[in-house]
Amino acid sequence: MNDLEQAKVVLLGDANSGKTSILQRYIGKTFNNHSSPTIGSTYLTKIVDFNRKSIKLCIWDTAGQERYYSLAPSYAREAKVCMLVYDITSKDSFYNLDRWYNCIKDHLAENVIIVIVGNKHDLESKEAVPVEEVKNFAEIIGAMYMRTSAKCDTGIEEMFIEICRELVGNDSIQKMPTYRSANSVKLEPVKIEMVKKKKKCCK
Template structure:
């Protein structure tokens, strides 16, 4: 079985639900009481697609302005970026434009980009239309998804799409993905699956702060 390892960085303004989105997918849970991320949190998971196992290294970055200077440390060598905004907060959508410029300026390698409009459970308070977001995604060559961590809506598609794009990216030149053959063949499930050995590690100011198994 071929194995592809890729790094995903999750970027966006404070409070858009970046951590809730990642924890919902990897930990299969949701909490109304997740503390703001300090520095970044690191998650890993594996997805089997056809005869390929994709190992995702997910870096969930802090949205607070005081941690912005640390962001390059986390998105350096990233193979994909999830740019998350809150559909009820126009300023969070506008902040994505800044992150796109940052990535274009600092990441020369090919990168998979996904724009994510989160909190669709608050659709009655929507301030950013789907059409506007889709048009912006097209201008930067990104896929657009809408999601709700609360309702567990749309999140699996985001990570599955990214994993599939890693397979496509691995066939091109100039990427920094790790691609190799597994020494122990495994039987791939009929559909995508988050495999075992899921781990979560919080990193504060570049140093391990705590770890737990979920």
């Protein structure tokens, strides 16, 4: 990683899950209740000083509409960090994470840091998917699980600090999960199944 001077970060997930809002809050310290859907992708950078190292985060905020699924592998290629974002009040946005993951898994670097991000934590009373189910999915694919609220500025700074911590220690990948499924992953309500047949998702 060239002494961690630069790290490609990609955000994937359904439209309206809050990917753009997370980055607006993290980089610009702002929040817009009426932000427009991302078209294609947006590229942002931020220099972070962590543990006596300077890391340039090169962040790709990608569109979540179905017609952009086929572009996901190109964004995920060579990424050091892959963030799969869902809206905690939307079952569909969570159950579609398996599709996003299966699209990119064959293009991920061996030591990539994967983060499942449950956004809109301020609407916890309307949570649509049991937390344990999300944690199970994160364990299956070898990911961290974080909660954020772009609206209330909750958990976002902490999430990126943890990502930087993992980046700094990623050369030996001792902190990374020891198991990550090589098969496709299928998410279904109440349970998570591992399936041997590769799911076709990028048509």
